[in-house]
Amino acid sequence: xxxxxxxxxxxxxxxxxxxxxxxxxxxxxxxxxxxxxxxxxxxxxxxxxxxxxxxxxxxxxxxxxxxxxxxxxxxxxxxxxxxxxxxxxxxxxxxxxxxxxxxxxxxxxxxxxxxxxxxxxxxxxxxxxxxxxxxxxxxxxxxxxxxxxxxxxxxxxxxxxxxxxxxxxxxxxxxxxxxxxxxxxxxxxxxxxxxxxxxxxxxxxxxxxxxxxxxxxxxxxxxxxxxxxxxxxxxxxxxxxxxxxxxxxxxxxxxxxxxxxxxxxxxxxxxxxxxxxxxxxxxxxxxxxxxxxxxxxxxxxxxxxxxxx
Amino acid sequence: xxxxxxxxxxxxxxxxxxxxxxxxxxxxxxxxxxxxxxxxxxxxxxxxxxxxxxxxxxxxxxxxxxxxxxxxxxxxxxxxxxxxxxxxxxxxxxxxxxxxxxxxxxxxxxxxxxxxxxxxxxxxxxxxxxxxxxxxxxxxxxxxxxxxxxxxxxxxxxxxxxxxxxxxxxxxxxxxxxxxxxxxxxxxxxxxxxxxxxxxxxxxxxxxxxxxxxxxxxxxxxxxxxxxxxxxxxxxxxxxxxxxxxxxxxxxxxxxxxxxxxxxxxxxx
Ligand SMILES: Nc1ncnc2c1ncn2[C@@H]1O[C@H](COP(=O)(O)OP(=O)(O)OP(=O)(O)O)[C@@H](O)[C@H]1O
Ligand SMILES: [Mg+2]
Numbered sequence: 001x002x003x004x005x006x007x008x009x010x011x012x013x014x015x016x017x018x019x020x021x022x023x024x025x026x027x028x029x030x031x032x033x034x035x036x037x038x039x040x041x042x043x044x045x046x047x048x049x050x051x052x053x054x055x056x057x058x059x060x061x062x063x064x065x066x067x068x069x070x071x072x073x074x075x076x077x078x079x080x081x082x083x084x085x086x087x088x089x090x091x092x093x094x095x096x097x098x099x100x101x102x103x104x105x106x107x108x109x110x111x112x113x114x115x116x117x118x119x120x121x122x123x124x125x126x127x128x129x130x131x132x133x134x135x136x137x138x139x140x141x142x143x144x145x146x147x148x149x150x151x152x153x154x155x156x157x158x159x160x161x162x163x164x165x166x167x168x169x170x171x172x173x174x175x176x177x178x179x180x181x182x183x184x185x186x187x188x189x190x191x192x193x194x195x196x197x198x199x200x201x202x203x204x205x206x207x208x209x210x211x212x213x214x215x216x217x218x219x220x221x222x223x224x225x226x227x228x229x230x231x232x233x234x235x236x237x238x239x240x241x242x243x244x245x246x247x248x249x250x251x252x253x254x255x256x257x258x259x260x261x262x263x264x265x266x267x268x269x270x271x272x273x274x275x276x277x278x279x280x281x282x283x284x285x286x287x288x289x290x291x292x293x294x295x296x297x298x299x300x301x302x303x304x305x306x307x308x309x
Numbered sequence: 310x311x312x313x314x315x316x317x318x319x320x321x322x323x324x325x326x327x328x329x330x331x332x333x334x335x336x337x338x339x340x341x342x343x344x345x346x347x348x349x350x351x352x353x354x355x356x357x358x359x360x361x362x363x364x365x366x367x368x369x370x371x372x373x374x375x376x377x378x379x380x381x382x383x384x385x386x387x388x389x390x391x392x393x394x395x396x397x398x399x400x401x402x403x404x405x406x407x408x409x410x411x412x413x414x415x416x417x418x419x420x421x422x423x424x425x426x427x428x429x430x431x432x433x434x435x436x437x438x439x440x441x442x443x444x445x446x447x448x449x450x451x452x453x454x455x456x457x458x459x460x461x462x463x464x465x466x467x468x469x470x471x472x473x474x475x476x477x478x479x480x481x482x483x484x485x486x487x488x489x490x491x492x493x494x495x496x497x498x499x500x501x502x503x504x505x506x507x508x509x510x511x512x513x514x515x516x517x518x519x520x521x522x523x524x525x526x527x528x529x530x531x532x533x534x535x536x537x538x539x540x541x542x543x544x545x546x547x548x549x550x551x552x553x554x555x556x557x558x559x560x561x562x563x564x565x566x567x568x569x570x571x572x573x574x575x576x577x578x
Binding site for chain 1: 371373376378401402403404405408409411413415416417418419427428431432475478479482
């Protein structure tokens with residue numbers, strides 16, 4: 001190794017100089033163009049979102065202001081000013097808890113297996129591609145599957161058009177999302193941590209449980225909650241499996257018939273009377289508050305676990 | 310063309326012995342025909358240009374290569390005379406007895422205490438955990454610096470302290486051999502010196518294999534040095550092989566191979 005002496009180095013540089021045309025002003029112009037374009041994209045989406053929110057609140061707020069408590073605790077009714085979304089709210093809570101109970105362990109389990117245990121061969125690749133594709137299948141397809149499988153075929157167990165059937169259908173729908181989210185969270189854990197664990201004589205499970213999970217759990221939880229917030233707004237698959245739109249009783253068990261918030265809203269929107277449209281807007285506000293709360297929880301959990309780590 | 314000088318004369322008792330070891334990644338041969346003995350309570354340095362398979366051979370000794378799906382080890386490696394790759398040898402148990410320190414400090418994102426307690430706990434340590442943590446940190450020459458912050462994150466330490474924490478973590482589970490893969494390459498000169506002193510200290514109790522790109526380091530800390538080199542094959546791949554293995558003075562002052570001579574004097578390549 002010889003160090004080049006500085007004179008030849010300088011000379012080289014000056015002869016190279018002619019090959020460079022910095023053209024700074026031209027490059028900065030492109031900077032401005034792109035910055036403006038991205039700013040416009042952000043601005044446009046924020047404006048659209050704001051218009052949407054304002055119009056919904058504008059339409060629905062009077063109903064909430066006049067009788068907030070009644071709106072939450074009344075059953076549906078033929079008279080718009082007496083109609084509430086109690087059965088839909090309770091149904092949504094039941095369905096979401098059941099969805100979480102099924103989808104969380106299975107989705108996280110599958111994600112852990114694929115990411116940490118499975119060897120890389122054509123079979124796991126095939127499964128991987130399929131799961132990614134399943135995440136993009138239209139939800140109505142899941143509804144048709146749920147109708148055939150849970151409502152008809154497994155009726156003795158699920159009780160037909162029940163909370164259980166609906167929850168299982170939605171669980172299937174969000175399973176791919178949870179699996180993909182779990183895998184991403186696990187992949188973000190640096191491999192050096194796993195190596196450190198293995199080098200200390202830990203088994204694979206000990207490495208995963210003691211070292212990988214604590215780091216990955218905020219990501220896994222965030223992914224799961226975002227998947228659940230997708231499920232909470234789904235209407236089509238539940239209508240397909242035959243959730244009712246008018247229910248004036250509360251579910252007693254998982255085999256009860258049910259309705260959920262988006263179905264109730266859909267039902268109100270399709271009524272001719274203006275009063276029901278106001279109810280629909282008020283229902284949308286409630287649904288959005290629930291959604292925001294779930295997303296807030298996701299962020300809270302992520303921050304909480306990250307601080308501890 | 311491989312001339313490995315007979316190492317039997319140097320050896321008191323071989324803890325690890327590699328005989329004709331070849332490692333493949335997929336169908337690519339990465340290192341071939343490595344035969345060497347790692348004697349008891351000695352420091353052995355692995356040196357050689359990048360990509361010649363030093364880390365690969367090192368990982369064979371504690372079966373970390375098992376974790377690389379494409380890796381395949383041929384030949385024989387024995388640990389106290391027993392075939393390390395025999396079906397009745399458990400890699401998890403092997404890794405407790407043959408510890409490893411990595412190039413980049415990789416403490417767990419947990420407290421200093423937990424970093425050390427983890428290995429002990431999973432291996433069913435029955436003794437007093439506080440004592441073990443203190444003892445390991447003392448032997449890693451880190452105790453005085455961290456004794457008041459055992460509950461703080463291991464990541465809050467400086468790079469050099471982190472590396473000593475990793476060494477403390479490795480010795481906490483009482484291994485016989487410690488494999489170190491360029492343990493100082495991410496450290497500043499002062500931390501490097503500390504780790505080197507530590508290695509001298511640890512030599513009393515442990516057998517150490519250290520990979521290093523730092524010639525001074527190899528000559529300072531090691532008793533024996535193995536020089537690896539790589540050659541291109543017809544297929545265009547590079548295959549590593551062991552060129553020369555001898556006492557460190559011999560390798561640095563009077564090597565038998567010209568390539569070794571060139572490499573240790575910095576006139577290589
Ligand atoms: N996980 C792997 N998969 C495939 N090939 C690998 C893998 N690890 C190492 N190799 C190949 O094996 C050869 C030896 O690599 P190795 O890391 O052992 O070299 P090294 O001597 O440690 O180099 P360095 O000094 O740069 O660390 C290289 O050609 C490398 O490309
Ligand atoms: Mg290496």
